[in-house]
Amino acid sequence: MKIPLSSPDITEAEIAAVTAVLRTSHLSLGPQMEAFERAFATYIDTPHAVAVSSGTAGLHLCMRALNIGEGDEVIVPSFTFIAAANAIRYERATPVFVDIDRESLNLSPAAIERAITPRTRAILAVHTFGRPAEMPAILDIARRHNLRIIEDACEALGAEHNGEKTGTFGDAAVFAFYPNKQITTGEGGMVVTRSTDLAARIRALRNQGRYDSNDWLQHTELGYNYRLSEMNCALGLAQLNRIEEILSHREQVARLYQKHLANTDGLILPALEATHSRISWFVYVIRLDATFSANARDTIIAHLTQAGIGCARYFAPIHLQPSYSAWRNAVLPVTEAEACRTIALPFFNRITEDEIAHVSEELRAALRNTQ
Structure with missing residues (x-):
């Protein structure tokens, strides 16, 4: 798949x-x-x-x-x-x-x-x-x-x-x-x-x-x-003209991921709701918790990619990019700590629950093989 x-x-x-x-x-x-x-x-x-x-x-x-x-x-x-x-x-x-807020x-x-x-x-x-x-x-x-x-x-x-x-x-x-x-x-x-x-x-x-x-x-x-x-x-x-339909689809995809990944050891899932806010789901980004080493994320991404599952590191900090070498010494502890643990999973309007279930199973397999 x-x-x-x-x-x-x-x-x-x-x-x-x-x-x-x-x-x-x-x-x-x-x-x-x-x-x-x-x-x-x-x-x-x-x-x-x-x-x-x-x-x-x-x-x-x-x-x-x-x-x-x-x-x-x-x-x-x-x-x-x-x-x-x-x-x-x-x-x-x-x-x-x-720097950024660790939760949001x-x-x-x-x-x-x-x-x-x-x-x-x-x-x-x-x-x-x-x-x-x-x-x-x-x-x-x-x-x-x-x-x-x-x-x-x-x-x-x-x-x-x-x-x-x-x-x-x-x-x-x-x-x-x-x-x-x-x-x-x-x-x-x-x-x-x-x-x-x-x-x-x-x-x-x-x-x-x-x-x-x-x-x-x-x-x-x-x-x-x-x-x-x-x-x-x-x-x-x-x-x-169909923006509300689209936003509803995307929220449902996020909720399906939340259902399939609930209680998965080692993961921090994105919040489905934010105080006084409506989230417009652009991507679904999970984070590895502190039980994983700093380089575990890339190993997991490699596993998912090998399994035919699109994923990405969202985001690579700008101040660590080659074109921003003059800013490399910026002191951003939360940014650097969180960015190396993020993985964006497949996320689009027409993804099916079977596909979400498959992504979730492959992710759990990658987590088991990495710990």
């Missing part, structure tokens, strides 16, 4: 939506993009949504639009996908890595507070694995220190804290639609904000620095080609 780590959920409705675009003369910057942006803004409950070519592009545009640049510091977790830190460096600002794996508010310096301009708050970060505490810190907040909600579409959706707390937020995400556009992302001025600038920056008042060959400032095609937008709109 071959089981991938992730697999997109594409129905005939999505195929028909994309095919319909190909029969029109609008393949970019057309009605599908406008409809996708409107629908997304309505779903998140923000006035503005701007479709972009990827979540990474969205994070970069937020840095640029907020005038974060050389000499500025941005607080960010190391336990996340590398794009978060890369977007800071694109503008020659400095990522300042801070999200940014520790206390660690944020300790990391603030006179050069700190912003906090990049990541909602790790679709579990909302402690936004009330982070907002309080930001207000007291006059800092911007950018939410990296790339893994958290549909997640909520205190009844408010992720993406509504900061100055801007970014979502991503890679094929392993809750909804996909193939490649793509969305920036949301309550600021009309910020939205206008991000729209211009994604389209070569061209504002709505400019003609096609007039460029007011340095911009980028971060547009999202009409085909991508049609796919995203069709997927968004």
